[in-house]
Amino acid sequence: MLSKTQVETYVDELLNGKGYFVLPQLFSVEEIKEARDLIHHYSDKETNKATHFQGKNEDKIQLQRRVWNLLNKGDIFIKMVQHPVLMQIGGAFLGDEFCLGSIAANRLLPGGPGQEAHIDYPYWDMYKTSSFPVNVTPTFPMNLQATILLDDFTVENGATAVWPGTQKECRYPTEEDTKKFPSERMLGKAGDVAVFFGLTWHAASDNTTTDSDRSAILIQYLPKFIKPLEDQKRGVRMDIQKNASEALQQLLGFNFPYPIILDQEEGGSAEGRNSKKQHAYEVSENE
């Protein structure tokens, strides 16, 4: 666990500093092996899944593979998503009822293509500036990313490129910006976790090796009131929802049941300082 001062220092780095940092060795060799084997298993057979920021790489797209909805694909991912250190940083950065937007993997095979420089959900289509609220600013964050390295990340095998400090711009990088992209990368060893504010311009870079397979787990955390990218309620298996720990219940949105049909709810005051009743999150059949 981190001390209060450590958490504050990390939060400051995300908001006002480089926008990212790397936490060394949050996961053991065994945990990483278990996760990596599963990601290879799924991405060997599911080669054509939805992906992003790859508009210019249609010819090589099969060398970049995604595995989505990981909570259903191994208990190790349920453990990873609620790692106490990530929960601490997430709670301080996004509010302590923050939720899980997505947990997926990105695998770059040898020769796999990097991405266009971008920012992450819910900012990820900010090139449509008119679709965002007037005066949108980075003063409070609406995203936190945690990239769990399943392989060592090197310059050669496609470590995530990053432009430090750009979270303060609160805009999607232009093509001109992209040409000036500096060469900083989120480097690290398997088991490390790169934590960043998704407003910081970044991109998976090209895997220029012929033999180094590069995979990572991409976790997206959001404040409780942002609609998650992956539909947790419908997508996560019933037994996982029913047996969820308190932390997982929070991540799945149990503490924030909206939208609901208020017309069908029992009478009484459910929000407000002295309200006793609470709207319940419904775990409803989804299989």
Ligand SMILES: O=C(O)CCC(=O)C(=O)O
């Ligand atoms: O895999 C990576 O290095 C980064 C992926 C990423 O930024 C994304 O998919 O949004």
Ligand SMILES: [Fe+2]
């Ligand atoms: Fe991204």
